[in-house]
Amino acid sequence: MKNKEPLILAVVVFFSLATYYLVEPYAHHILHKDVESKGFVYDGSDDILEVENIISGLQKTKLEKELEYKDASADEKQKLKTAIITSENDIAIQKVRLEKKQTFFSDVARIAKIKGDAVTGEAIFATCSGCHNDAGIVMGTIPPSLDNAGVYYTKNYLIGIIKDPVMISNVDHKFSVENEHPMASVKYMVSSDEDIANVVAYMQKIAISPEKVTPKMAYENTCGRCHSVVYEKWTQLGTTEKFKHKKDTLAAEIKVLEYEDSLKVYMGKLPPDLSMYIRSRGEHFISTFIENPQSQLEGTSMPRVGVTADTADKVVEYLKNAGDTKRHEREEIGRNVMIYIVIFALFAFLWKREIWKDLH
Template sequence: MRELKIFAIVAFFSLLTYYLVEPYAHHAMHMKVDKDGNEIKIESHGFTYDGTDDIAEAKRKGDDALVAKKEAFWSDVVVVSSMTGDTVAGEAVFANCLGCHSGANINMGGVVPPNLDHAGAIYDKNYLIALIKDPAMASNVDHKYADTSMHPMGSIKFTVTDNQQIADVVAYILEKKVGEVTAKEVFTEACVRCHAVRYAKMTQIGETPKFKHRKDALAHEIKVIEEQDRIKAYMGNLPPDLSMMIRARSSHFLETFVENPQSGLPGTSMPRVGLNQEGYEKVKEYLTEAGDPSKKAREELGPWVIGFFVIFTILAFLWKKSMWRDLH
């Protein structure tokens, strides 16, 4: 039928244009290539951490010493990972952590040390091991330091030195620091020390409470600004507000970026935070609530509106048929 043939032609050229300007162009625009012009494929590892990306990055830099260092570091992590930890001994080691990770919201060396209340539920085991061995290496920001013990948590390298101790404390965290955790709690523990979410009234020092007096509100605001200044001094720039991030970046970018910030923004001062799959899902849930709260309503309403127009179109077709019946 002629009309269908014409429709097929129109649809073909429309879809071709769509393919070229959307999937194809965006792929070409965001493609990363190494110095030989080969595409660097950025893929998620399902929020597990074994240093694959880190070693590949070092290889691309052509720095053999760095490659060897990273390989040695991550193979050590595997060794500790296979050891059996003792949670009782681990609790004693964990006492060392509480000196900084007290939940008191006090900036130490650039940022507020995160609260570890649900660390066992939201972070990956290998990442925790790596972090205690060498925080800068684990979070893939060692390029920021001439000596990784200069990292704000770098002193851990001298306080927890024994592999068994690391296995113990990680076993303790994985067993005791768990439990039901909300999306907001995960986001607060993993992201809030640097990022604000103004659409959810979240600042770098936590959710902004309601104040009765303007004076108190202003005093709180000054505290936020002071904290932001400290973060700025440490990170080089104020990390962005994440209110709209769920719509400003593709889900593939967010996934791979949270897993390894260096993959999306080479050289960034953002550390890898080591979330596991469940932890990431919670963060995503929180960001969706802040930046795309209509998602559920949209998905619920869609079928009704489309259903209406399907019925409308069927009726219109019948009307058209009756009107055109005796024309030819």
């Protein structure tokens, strides 16, 4: 009798893998947008492309409406005309946005070329300390300490946030003249190209070196003022403390709740706790999302934070420490279990051969 088992195994493996491929890699490729990192440079190419895509979408709709208009009845014509005018207005609005973004990012590029003077920058930096002073003022969020801003954030981003915080954060859909960004006034305080370059040079000078930044520091400074991580005992106001008396514990909790209320007003909803995000979103999503939140969640009120690639890696590392604490143990035990099971399978095979020797 011919041994058919290899053929049968091939058939079983083929159908199993086909199912796996369709349900996992292929389906996820369809369900989720593929977003690749642009290298954390923040040169505006993403932002400009986003608006260009909106414009071409609007133009397409307008064209379709215009074609319909030709053969429409008088009644429909009226409606279509209104729709066409609306999309014309929308296009005009988006074109203004596009122009603003183009101007803004060419400004940033120009300032980035200026060699800043840290000594002069120190004097101007006093302006920033009016709000960024760890005194606990709440302006939507608490203005972050700028001690190490020069290492967490890229140069382009630091320039941009002084030039126009709304633009560099890619949240111009959220703010307007009536509803100003909490940091909007910086534009009038530090406005010349040289001043901006000097302040940025100063911030970069006073910051610690990147090797000294721990994952915890990276997270707490760049994400932690909006996102709690309960599993690491992190609240938006700092690490949860242990108190002897319950009323002190409650008082601390109330402080956090009040701050969360102000965050809700500022962001539209409470930014989620990120304890399990490494499992629910995965490394790639988190990293590309940090780089440009709009790329995967259009219209989100989360600003782009402008971190360096190194800071982003450390933030991801921190989230792994929160939501995937046993990953090293998993690798080690995994290896040992695999060795054990392969030996077991080998002995099982030898046993079978021994017994079946007499049967064939």
